[in-house]
Amino acid sequence: MAKIMTTTAGNIVGDNQNSLSAGSRGPLLMQDYQLLEKLAHQNRERVPERVVHAKGSAAFGTLTINHDISKYTKAKVLQKGEQTRMFLRFSTVAGERGAADAERDVRGFAMKFYTKEGNWDLVGNNTPVFFIRDPQKFPDFIHTQKRHPRTNLRSNTAAWDFWSLSPESLHQVTILMSDRGLPVGYRNINGYGSHTYSLINDKGERTWVKFHFKTKQGIKNYTNAQASEVVGKCRESSQRDLYESIEKGDFPKWDFQIQVMSDEQAKNCPFNPFDLTKVWPHADYPMIDVGVMELNENPANYFAQVEQASFSPSNVVPGISWSPDKMLQARIFSYADAHRYRVGTHYEMLPINKPIVEVNTYHMDGSMNFAEPKSTDAYYEPNSFGGAVEDKSYVEPPFGVNGDGYRYDHREGNDDFSQPRALFMLMSDSQKAQLFSNIADAMDGVPDEIRNRQIALFEQVHIEYANGVRKALGK
Ligand code: NDP
Numbered sequence: 001m002a003k004i005m006t007t008t009a010g011n012i013v014g015d016n017q018n019s020l021s022a023g024s025r026g027p028l029l030m031q032d033y034q035l036l037e038k039l040a041h042q043n044r045e046r047v048p049e050r051v052v053h054a055k056g057s058a059a060f061g062t063l064t065i066n067h068d069i070s071k072y073t074k075a076k077v078l079q080k081g082e083q084t085r086m087f088l089r090f091s092t093v094a095g096e097r098g099a100a101d102a103e104r105d106v107r108g109f110a111m112k113f114y115t116k117e118g119n120w121d122l123v124g125n126n127t128p129v130f131f132i133r134d135p136q137k138f139p140d141f142i143h144t145q146k147r148h149p150r151t152n153l154r155s156n157t158a159a160w161d162f163w164s165l166s167p168e169s170l171h172q173v174t175i176l177m178s179d180r181g182l183p184v185g186y187r188n189i190n191g192y193g194s195h196t197y198s199l200i201n202d203k204g205e206r207t208w209v210k211f212h213f214k215t216k217q218g219i220k221n222y223t224n225a226q227a228s229e230v231v232g233k234c235r236e237s238s239q240r241d242l243y244e245s246i247e248k249g250d251f252p253k254w255d256f257q258i259q260v261m262s263d264e265q266a267k268n269c270p271f272n273p274f275d276l277t278k279v280w281p282h283a284d285y286p287m288i289d290v291g292v293m294e295l296n297e298n299p300a301n302y303f304a305q306v307e308q309a310s311f312s313p314s315n316v317v318p319g320i321s322w323s324p325d326k327m328l329q330a331r332i333f334s335y336a337d338a339h340r341y342r343v344g345t346h347y348e349m350l351p352i353n354k355p356i357v358e359v360n361t362y363h364m365d366g367s368m369n370f371a372e373p374k375s376t377d378a379y380y381e382p383n384s385f386g387g388a389v390e391d392k393s394y395v396e397p398p399f400g401v402n403g404d405g406y407r408y409d410h411r412e413g414n415d416d417f418s419q420p421r422a423l424f425m426l427m428s429d430s431q432k433a434q435l436f437s438n439i440a441d442a443m444d445g446v447p448d449e450i451r452n453r454q455i456a457l458f459e460q461v462h463i464e465y466a467n468g469v470r471k472a473l474g475k
Contacts, residue, residue, distance in 0.1 A: 007037055047307065048342050049097045052142055053108040056091035057101075057186060057239040058306045059246055061295035063113055063256065069290055072207045072260060073199035075319030077115040078290065086113045087352065088295060089309050090186035090238065094145040094154070101238035102227040104182045104438065106172075109191035109213070110311040111293075112353070119355045121315040122211060123335065126189035127176075129419075130276045131169040134410045135330030141166075160446045164454035167416040168277045170461060174420045177438045179221045179431050185241035187252040188220035195313070195328040196274050198321045199260070204397040208261040208273060208323060210280055213254035213293060223434065224441055243298055251296040259285040263400075271415065274325040278419055305352045310339035318394055324401070326410075344368050360388035420461045432468060440472035 005013040013034055020032035028035070068080045077084050091108035092099060107126040112119055132141055144158040163169045175181065183189045193211030200206050222230060230237050245252060259280050266273045273280065299305035312335035313328060322328055339347045345366040347353055362381050378387025427435065443451055451473065459466035 007034060008041075050342065051338070052093050052145075053091040053110075054097045055095050055099045055101070056089045056108065056306060057242050058087060058089035058299060058309060059242060059295040060085065060087050060297040060299070061251075061293060062086065063291060063293045065256075065291040067289050067291065069199075069258070069288065070201065072201055072209070072258075073319040074202040075115075075120075075199070075317050076117050077113055077120055077317060078199075078319065084113050084115050085356075086111055086293070087305075087309060088112075088191075088293075089306060089311065090189075090242070098235075100231040100235040101185075102182065102222060102230045104176065104224070104227070104442070106176060106181075107183060107186065107189050109189070110309075111191070112309065112311055112315075114356045115317050116357065117317040118357050119315045119353075120317045120320060121311045121313060122193050123311045123313050123331070124191050124193045124211070124213075126180075126183065126191060127172060128192040128194055128210075128212075128279045129171045129175070130194060130327065131163070131172045132166065133168050133275050133277045133327060135327055135334075137166065138327075138330070138334075156442060156444055157446050157450060160443060160450050160454055164450055164457060167457055168411065168414065170416050170457055171277050171420045171423070174423055174435070174461070177435055177442065178423075178427065179223075179434050180219060181438065182222045182224065182227050183238075184220040184222055185238045187217045187242060187245060188215055190214050190219070191254060195276060195325045195331075196261075196323040197316075197328075198323055198399075199258075200319050200321060200397060206263065206321070206397060206399060208263070208266055210259040210285075212257045212259070212287065214257060216253040216255060224438060242295075246295060246298050251294050253295075254293045255289070256291040256293055257287040258290055259287060261285055274323050275414070276325055276327045277416065281422070304350075308343055308347070308350050309352050310335075310343055310347045310350075312336045312339065321396055324399075346370065362387075417460045424462050424465055432464070435465075436468035436472040439469050443473060 005016060007013060016034070019035050020029045021027060022029060030036075063077070063082075063084045063086050065078055065080050065082045069078055070080070076082060089108065089110045091110070092101065092103055092105045093108065094105055095103060108124075109126055110121070110123045112121050132138060141162060144155070144162040147153060148155045148158065163173055180189075191213035197209050197211065198206045199209045234240060242252070259282075261269070261273055261280065271278050312332075313322070314332045314336050316322065322332065343350070346369050348355075348359075349370060362379065364379065376385065376387065377383070378385040381387060381389075424432070424435075443454075455466050455469055458469055
């Protein structure tokens with residue numbers, strides 16, 4: 001027998017088809033609370049969309065560790081043989097919630113691991129680097145990717161104006177405009193933690209680390225022309241591909257690898273290893289196999305699980321920690337803050353965000369606090385009433401800092417050209433041709449002054465790069 005419908009207070013609904021009216025043709029009565037509740041709830045069905053990474057798709061899966069990296073980390077989630085349930089949300093960055101999937105854009109690759117020691121969130125992208133290295137520039141950069149305040153159109157001029165005035169963006173711009181800037185679907189991209197993090201072993205020794213997830217489905221990309229055709233037929237091409245492949249039991253997998261760097265190596269590294277616009281060359285810092293990640297379960301409810309999923313690089317577990325990367329430092333604040341605003345103060349109580357371990361904080365009250373109230377006198381800390389206490393054995397080992405407090409020019413002495421050059425040199429002739437033509441497409445309508453400023457930067461990467469773009473622009 002079907003269950004009986006109720007209001008949110010559990011009051012039984014007698015009629016869900018006909019509103020309460022004064023006479024059959026008459027106006028409605030204020031006391032029809034069921035109707036008022038339905039309309040009021042409908043008005044509140046949407047939460048604000050994410051300012052960035054608004055359009056996404058996600059799935060549950062498993063992280064399995066097959067190799068012993070205990071000399072680097074004591075984290076339980078990274079010990080050989082460990083299997084951890086996880087949730088991975090892919091996304092585009094600039095488009096709104098209704099944007100098409102097959103657009104040239106970076107893809108978000110945000111992972112939440114529900115570990116035995118609390119949640120570990122690794123909130124990465126499908127690119128190993130980013131456009132900027134100082135978080136001061138993040139809101140400005142994002143404004144250039146969103147809509148122009150007057151025209152309400154996306155602005156190529158704003159994007160290239162910002163990039164051409166920010167040479168640190170060259171590496172990421174080259175990746176975005178390359179064949180890999182427009183993936184066929186989420187199964188066909190690599191994931192990168194991008195920032196430098198640290199691993200801490202049971203002796204309290206810290207090693208710097210980069211996290212990589214290499215797709216086992218192969219990298220697959222669309223050309224701009226192919227993508228236009230796809231978008232004309234289906235705006236949810238990546239969502240459909242991911243959902244349908246998991247539904248039919250074809251579970252996508254990624255090889256999980258790390259690169260490591262000792263503190264001594266970091267001090268002697270010719271570039272700043274904590275700079276988000278730089279990779280660590282594989283030849284110097286070889287990839288180390290760790291395990292496999294598999295996605296094997298579709299979400300049951302898009303809103304409850306995908307839309308409310310809230311990832312933050314502030315969530316780390318013992319044995320995994322941060323680095324001095326300035327972008328990472330800012331994200332530790334800004335991600336959790338975005339969720340408190342967008343989803344609500346207690347967003348981590350929601351089932352999709354809730355850790356599998358017991359949570360014991362002394363935070364109090366706040367809107368939508370749905371924790372069961374405990375009858376206790378221990379509502380502050382320290383207390384004499386048996387409340388939760390700190391455990392000093394979990395304090396991280398110290399890390400060295402030096403220098404005077406100052407607004408250091410992050411461009412001074414920084415080589416923004418060698419790494420994009422290394423990438424350019426890896427490209428085949430056909431990949432270079434695609435790069436030039438993708439840039440020319442993306443520069444449509446951009447004033448010559450801005451184009452020329454950007455081409456001068458390409459020239460410092462490689463003369464062939466600048467000439468190729470000039471030719472594609474018909475110059
Ligand atoms: P390697 O030759 O050892 O590695 C090159 C890497 O570039 C591979 O990981 C390859 O991925 C990746 N790659 C190839 N084409 C593209 C593209 N269009 N966009 C993004 N990545 C691509 O060289 P190095 O480690 O010395 O790095 C050289 C350059 O390669 C770097 O400057 C950087 O631009 C790029 N790169 C480096 C990475 C790193 O962590 N070292 C990671 C990703 C890119 P795959 O193996 O999947 O084909």
